[in-house]
Amino acid sequence: MTRKMPPLAAVRVFEAAARLENFTAAANELGMTQAAVSYQVKLLEERLKAPLFLRERGRAVLTPLGAKLLPGLTQAFDTIEAAFASQREEDEALLTIATTRTFANAWLVWRLGAFQLDHPDLGVRLVTDGKLADLNAGEADIAIRAGQGQWDGLEAERLLPIDYTPMCSPGFLARVEAQLGRKVEPADLPTLPMLSPQDDWWDNWLCAAGVASEGRPKRGGLRLDSQADEANAAMSGQGFVMLTPYFWRNDLAEGKLVQPFPLTTEGNFGYWLAMPPARKSVPKIRRFREWLLREIAKGAEVHQGPRG
Structure with missing residues (x-):
C-alpha cells in the first residue's frame, strides 16, 4: 500500500510551530532558520490548499484546520520519539563485540568478566561466528580484527603484532x-x-x-x-x-x-581495534576501548620478559 502523505519534513515543522505557537521557537528547537520554518509551513499549506496559521505579532495562531490536525500529529511524533528512545536505551545498555575465535578464546574471554564487573550497567555480547561484522550497519558496536588495519569506513587502532x-x-x-x-x-x-x-x-x-x-x-x-x-x-x-x-x-x-x-x-599482520569513526565517542565504546588498551599494555609488559 502506498502512503499518501505530505512531506514529512513539512509536517514536523508544522507540529513544532503549532505546539510552540511561535515560528522562532520552532526554528530553535529544530535547528533551522525562521525563514526555513516559514517555507516548510507554506509548502504544507499549499499541499492542503488551506491556511494553517493566522499570523499575529509574536504568535502563530492556529486556524480551525491547524487546531484539528495538531493533537493527532503531536501524538504520532510522541510515539515515534518513544520508539527511538527505547532503541537508544537498549543500545546504550548492551555492548556487542565482534572478534576472531582465537582472540576471544585465548585472551578476551579470560578478561571480559572483569570489564563487565567494572561496568555492571552494561551488558556485553561477544560474537565469534567468523563472519566479518558490518559495523556501519550496526551488526556490532566494535570489532577486534586480524589483518593490516585497512577496512573501508572504519577507524582502526593497532593493538598488538601477530x-x-x-x-x-x-x-x-x-x-x-x-x-x-x-x-x-x-x-x-x-x-x-x-x-x-x-x-x-x-x-x-x-x-x-x-x-x-x-x-x-x-x-x-x-x-x-x-x-x-x-x-x-x-x-x-x-x-x-x-x-x-x-x-x-x-x-x-x-x-x-x-x-x-x-x-x-x-x-x-596484527590485531586491530576497529570502529566507525562517528561512534568512537559513544560512552560504552569509549569505556571498552580505554579498558582494552590498558589490558593490552599490561600484557605487553609481561610479553617483553623472558619466555618460559
Whole structure:
C-alpha cells in the first residue's frame, strides 16, 4: 500500500510551530532558520490548499484546520520519539563485540568478566561466528580484527603484532627427541607431524630459521581453522603447531605447551581495534576501548620478559 502523505519534513515543522505557537521557537528547537520554518509551513499549506496559521505579532495562531490536525500529529511524533528512545536505551545498555575465535578464546574471554564487573550497567555480547561484522550497519558496536588495519569506513587502532613460532606438548616433544636421540632442530620439522601443514606461517618461520621449505609435504595432517583449535590439538600431543606466544604464555608457564625454539617470526599482520569513526565517542565504546588498551599494555609488559 502506498502512503499518501505530505512531506514529512513539512509536517514536523508544522507540529513544532503549532505546539510552540511561535515560528522562532520552532526554528530553535529544530535547528533551522525562521525563514526555513516559514517555507516548510507554506509548502504544507499549499499541499492542503488551506491556511494553517493566522499570523499575529509574536504568535502563530492556529486556524480551525491547524487546531484539528495538531493533537493527532503531536501524538504520532510522541510515539515515534518513544520508539527511538527505547532503541537508544537498549543500545546504550548492551555492548556487542565482534572478534576472531582465537582472540576471544585465548585472551578476551579470560578478561571480559572483569570489564563487565567494572561496568555492571552494561551488558556485553561477544560474537565469534567468523563472519566479518558490518559495523556501519550496526551488526556490532566494535570489532577486534586480524589483518593490516585497512577496512573501508572504519577507524582502526593497532593493538598488538601477530608473531608466531612452533609449539607442542611436553610429552610430544619428549617422544620426538627420544626417537631422534637428540634435541629437535628446526630442520627436523618438515619430517615431523605438523598441524595445519598448509599454513604459510610454516614456510615463513622455516625460512627465517634457515631451513629450505620447498617441497615439504603440505598435504595430509590435521587442518584446523583457528589457533584456539590448533593449540588444543597440540596440547593433546598431536604434533607441532604454529602459535602466537602472547596468547599462550599461561599455557607455556603451566607446562601445557613448550616452545622449542626462541625464534619467532612476525609478518605484516596484527590485531586491530576497529570502529566507525562517528561512534568512537559513544560512552560504552569509549569505556571498552580505554579498558582494552590498558589490558593490552599490561600484557605487553609481561610479553617483553623472558619466555618460559
